[in-house]
Amino acid sequence: MAKTHATIPIFIPHLGCPHRCAFCSQISTSNTTSMPTDTDVSEKITSYLSTMPVSVIHREVAFFGGSFTGIPSEMQRDYLQAVDPFLKKGEIKGIRLSTRPDYIDNGKLSLLREHGVTTVELGVQSFKNHVLEQSRRGHSVSDVYAACRQVKDHGFQLVIQLMPGLPGESVEDAIHSAKEAVKQDPDGIRIYPAIVLSGTELERRYRDGTYTPMTLEEAIARCVPMYEMFTTNNIPVIRLGLHPFDNAHQDAIIAGPYHTAFGFMVKSRYRYRQLANDIFNYCKSDINISEGLHIHIPEVHAEEYIGHRRENILMLQRNYPQYKITYSITSVDSPLFEGL
Ligand code: SF4
Structure with missing residues (x-):
């Protein structure tokens, strides 16, 4: 742009x-x-x-x-x-x-x-x-x-x-x-x-x-x-x-x-907290997650959500080892989750 x-x-x-x-x-x-x-x-x-x-x-x-x-x-x-x-x-x-x-x-x-x-x-x-x-x-x-x-x-x-x-x-x-x-x-x-x-x-x-x-x-x-x-x-x-x-x-x-990337680091950590919180609430709901979790990531802030070298995704995978976590970048306004 x-x-x-x-x-x-x-x-x-x-x-x-x-x-x-x-x-x-x-x-x-x-x-x-x-x-x-x-x-x-x-x-x-x-x-x-x-x-x-x-x-x-x-x-x-x-x-x-x-x-x-x-x-x-x-x-x-x-x-x-x-x-x-x-x-x-x-x-x-x-x-x-x-x-x-x-x-x-x-x-x-x-x-x-x-x-x-x-x-x-x-x-x-x-x-x-x-x-x-x-x-x-x-x-x-x-x-x-x-x-x-x-x-x-x-x-x-x-x-x-x-x-x-x-x-x-x-x-x-x-x-x-x-x-x-x-x-x-x-x-x-x-x-x-x-x-x-x-x-x-x-x-x-x-x-x-x-x-x-x-x-x-x-x-x-x-x-x-x-x-x-x-x-x-x-x-x-x-x-x-x-x-x-x-x-x-x-x-x-x-x-x-x-x-030099301090701003990105803070924003990316903030997005991680959002994702972790949303996943926590999603997993508490009655939705059936048998194999894994797919995250639809908003393309507008995709880099911040994913993190430098995918560190946010890797952190989520470490914190939720029971699920296979996958993601795609889409035109959603905020992250959407899908049980697999
Ligand atoms: S008033 Fe502002 S610019 Fe001046 S010395 Fe203090 S912090 Fe620096």
Whole structure:
């Protein structure tokens, strides 16, 4: 299917931030070292547009990597005005940006509204104060609630960014954060499991033994119920896991659950749980299963249901050794089972 949406990313690493949060190194995660000028912004948009397929009808510009509303107002205007000609010509449909929850107020949101911003992404990370404190965020959960409400009240799309696995966070805290995020009625969620990046406070704590990152398996297990909660509440999870690091920045990853296929792994585990649960209920029913079980897998999410190298099917076969489990990919909306 042809791509219809595209985001033109403009990275402003740490611009507007009051300090460095314990886990953060935007230089590493954005693969960017220099700060763009408004001319750079304009040239980057022109360059992206020149190579964009005609099928891409929804084009956005995104300012990521810093605290946009913490930048002096004049500079915010300069950046946003660089996008303005493209908005006026209809070549760009909207602007999204990320910022801190404690850098939101009516004046800041009015400025964004005047300049065509459509989506505000809040780096919430956690809805637990002790996690925010240990991560040196410098704001509290009450700032988060207030910011979410104001962003919605001003008519912006709200995206909440969460970071499971931060210092002091338990599995229950992560579930709590997901539940509270759902209550804010966001239009999207990004989930970035915490990893230890070079030069951060977290690296120092990791090296002196006062912080232990999640393993990859722990991170998948922690993110699956979060993903499930958002999915069942029809809230799109627009990102799961950090964007892939290029080769030059691989050394910045010191420890933690970094994997380029992290999002697929979480979604695939979620689908496995769905299948296992459905099979459990199916087998409890009166349906006669003598020889085996055939699963009709929805083609729309077939790869996630089947898993990498058929691992979900193999796991089902291990857990139900009494049945021969077969499957086919069909146009059903959700998995269907057939006793053989
Ligand atoms: S997490 Fe956000 S506020 Fe903290 S240093 Fe990074 S970009 Fe700045």
